[in-house]
Amino acid sequence: MKVTLESSDGQVFTVDKEVAELSVIIKEMLVIEQANQDHPIPLLNVGAVELAKVIEYCEHHRNDPTIDDDEDYDSRKKPIEMDDWDKQFTIVNKEMMFELILAANSMQVKPLLHLGCRYAADIVKRMSPTEIRDLFQIDDDFTPEEQDKIEWEKQWTKL
Amino acid sequence: MPSICPLELPEILQSVANQTSERSLPACALVSKAWYQVFNPHLWKDINLSEKRPNPPEAIQRHCHLVRTLEITCQPKQEHAALRFPNLASLTVKNSLQDLDITQLVTEHSTLSRLDLNFIKSGLQPSLPLWKKLLELRNLKDLSISNISIGEKNINAFWQLCTQLERLECYWISIPHRGLLSSMEFPRMKEINLWEEIPVYLELMRRCTGLEILTWSSWEGLDGGFVPGFVQLASSGTWPELESLTLFPFAITNEETFKIISSMRRITLLSIDGKGSLFAADTIVQLRPHFHSIRELDLAFNRGLTSAMAQEILSSCPLLVKFSVPQLKAIDVAEGNPWVCFGIQELSACIYFDPATIKEVQPLVLDQLSRLTRLEELKLGHPTEAVFQKAMDLRLESGLGKLSTLRRLRYIRFTNTRQKMGEKEIEWILEHWTSLEEILGVLNPYNPGICKALMERLESHGISIQTRFQ
Incomplete structure (x- = not known):
């Protein structure tokens, strides 16, 4: 069975139902509007470029086992598998990946959301706080005293 | 943005x-206040708390x-006495602290669900007050003790504690007598991990009827007459939920293995091993219904496990993560069904060839191996004994290039096989096996000069190389 999705800029995509259902939001909508599928499902927060990419991801992962429990995504407890296809998929610029994270978040495509967060976690690896702030345009709202205190405290932890 | x-x-x-x-x-945690809130926990x-860290x-x-897990490896310090962790779930004490300190810690941390008392160096005989305090830990589900003497007077407190546990690990503990064991039941126990053979262990296992995971091992062979008793327990249906079983290194006959496997309703892990263990045709028949659920099979010393059985397992168990068998004939792989264990991470099998057909057969075996893209450890050749048959030839001209898909490979072993690797192969390895950390085997026994240069080249890229087992 096919379903149609409409991006925020009005582009319509037709995909297999099981592919679209990787999005928790769409899955729920399909349950509610079972009888009424003549018009496309509107995705108000997702542009056509991002939607195409999200669909590409869902197509590839259509047969993956579903993970319901958010706890399972804690990768230090249990590393999430990232195959070569996923690695290729994440070779995009930071802005694109951030748009994809937002799209995955609003559509609730959890494995893609997780993949995007993993991408962000990989970016900050070995960066200093200043570098992280510059990269993401985050304001430093610590006073120098607060900063010293945290620096001093963290030496006691294992890390 | x-x-x-x-x-x-x-x-x-x-x-x-x-x-x-x-x-x-x-x-x-130092980026901003918002990030601090998220990262600091x-x-x-x-x-x-260790000697290496400042007080x-x-x-x-x-x-x-915020502290959930605490490990103490240093001697008791004055400053520690005041520490309280209201949400502490797991406490590990390693070779430090006296009975009194542990008693105090336990008294103040009633939230503990996991406790590990590890006294490899010094030994410990916990006092009765400590056992009583442990009994007051209502959340305690997981206990691990090593090098601990239970003591004459405390044995019943220990059994009492076991009634609330879901997981118990015992390494080198001494149990003076059975105490009231025969009147106890441990229905909550799901996992038990015992080291060394103590007669009382059989009695303990018999009373854990909800076991899912059972491990019984030792440095030396376990054969002090416990095998028949164990087999009797297993085959009389003592553990209907048991799905993961490790007995190492037991010498178990085929009949015994057969009985144990027949008694299991579901198998996810099976490691029944030891020199002299046997595994014959009728046992594999018992194993077949479990092919869809098996994740780990360790049968490296089971002489009876034939190459054809190993090939059948590789081509029938889709969830296999870890597999070790004594031997695998290349011709069986080439003529058999394609392997289905695409998630396998560890494969240990001495793959050998018939010299007359190696040229035609090796590419077919490499094709199968190249599809195991999750592979992290590949052990070809025999760990210690000389291999008389022709082993896998790891040269580019013989098709090594097909294995470029094994990007996760961290460890490869080809001890006791005669390789003829050269500079080309080493450069290829450095280019394609980017996760590789360790090699065990001789790269080129025919030319010690080249061999040394190749080893240095690998070591300069941070790959450790050993020529034989240490």
């Missing part, structure tokens, strides 16, 4: 924090509510 940065959303930042490597956490979740003062006390 997008209209909003996704990292401004707390739930997304939390998901990033869950995936940030431990070493990167401190820098992240990860910094304090798991702490270690922990107020800082630990201030974050004490």
Whole structure:
């Protein structure tokens, strides 16, 4: 069975139902509007470029086992598998990946959301706080005293 | 940048924090107040009081509510006495602290669900007051003890404690007598991990009727007459939920293995091994119904496990993660069904060839291996004994290039096989096996000069290489 999705800029995509259902939001909508599928499902927060990419991801992962429990995504407890296809998929610029994270978040495509967060976690690896702030345009709202205190405290932890 | 940065959303930042490597956490906590809120709890979740760290003062006390896991490896310090962790779930004490200190710690941390008392060096005989305090830990589900003497008077307190546990690990413990064991039941126990053979262990296992995971091992062969008793327990249906079984290194006959496997309703892990263990045709028949659920099979010393059986397992168990068998004939692989264990991470099998057909057969075997893209450890050849048959030829002209898909490979072993690798092969390895950390085997026994140069080349790239087992 096919379903149609409409991006925020009005582009319509037709995909297999099981592919679209990787999005928790769409899955729920399909349950509610079972009888009424003549018009496309509107995705108000997702542009056509991002939607195409999200669909590409869902197509590839259509047969993956579903993970319901958010706890399972804690990768230090249990590393999430990232195959070569996923690695290729994440070779995009930071802005694109951030748009994809937002799209995955609003559509609730959890494995893609997780993949995007993993991408962000990989970016900050070995960066200093200043570098992280510059990269993401985050304001430093610590006073120098607060900063010293945290620096001093963290030496006691294992890390 | 997008209209909003996704990292401004707390739930997304939390998901990033869950995936940030431990070493990167401190820098992240210093980015901003919002980031501090998310990353700081990860910094304090798991702490270690050791001699190497400076004495922990107020800082630990201030974050004490975040600490879930505490490990103490240093001698008791005055400053530690005041520490309280209201949400502590797991405590490990290694070769430090006296009975009294542990008793006090346990008294103050009633939230503990896991306790590990590890006294490899010094030994410990916990006092009765300590056992009584342990009995007051209503959440305690997981107990691990090593090098501990239970003591004459405390044995019943220990059995009492076992009634509430779901997991028990015992290494080198001494149990003076059975005490009231024969009147006890341990229905909550799901996992038991015992080391060495103590007669009382059989009695203990018999009373754990809800066991799912059972491990009984030792340095030396377990054959002090316990095998028949164990087999009797298994085959009389003592553990209907048992799905993971490790007996190492037991010498078990085929009949015994057959009985044990027949008694299991579901198998996810099976490691029945020891020199002299046997595994014959009728036993594999018993194993077949479990092919869809098996994740780990360790049968490396089971002489009776034939190459054809190993090939059947590789082509029938889709969930296999770890597999070790004594031998695998290349011709069986070439003529058999394609392997289905695409998630396998560890494969240990001495693959050997008929010299007359190696040219035609090796590419077919390499094709099968090349599809195991999750493979992290590949052990070809025999660990210690000389291999008389023709082993896999790891040269580019013989098709090594097909294995470029094994990008996760961390460890490869080809001990006791005669390789003829040269510079080309080493450069290829450096280019394609980017995760490789360790090699065990001789690269080129025919030319010691080249061999040495190749080893140096690998070592200069941080790959450790050993020529034989240490």
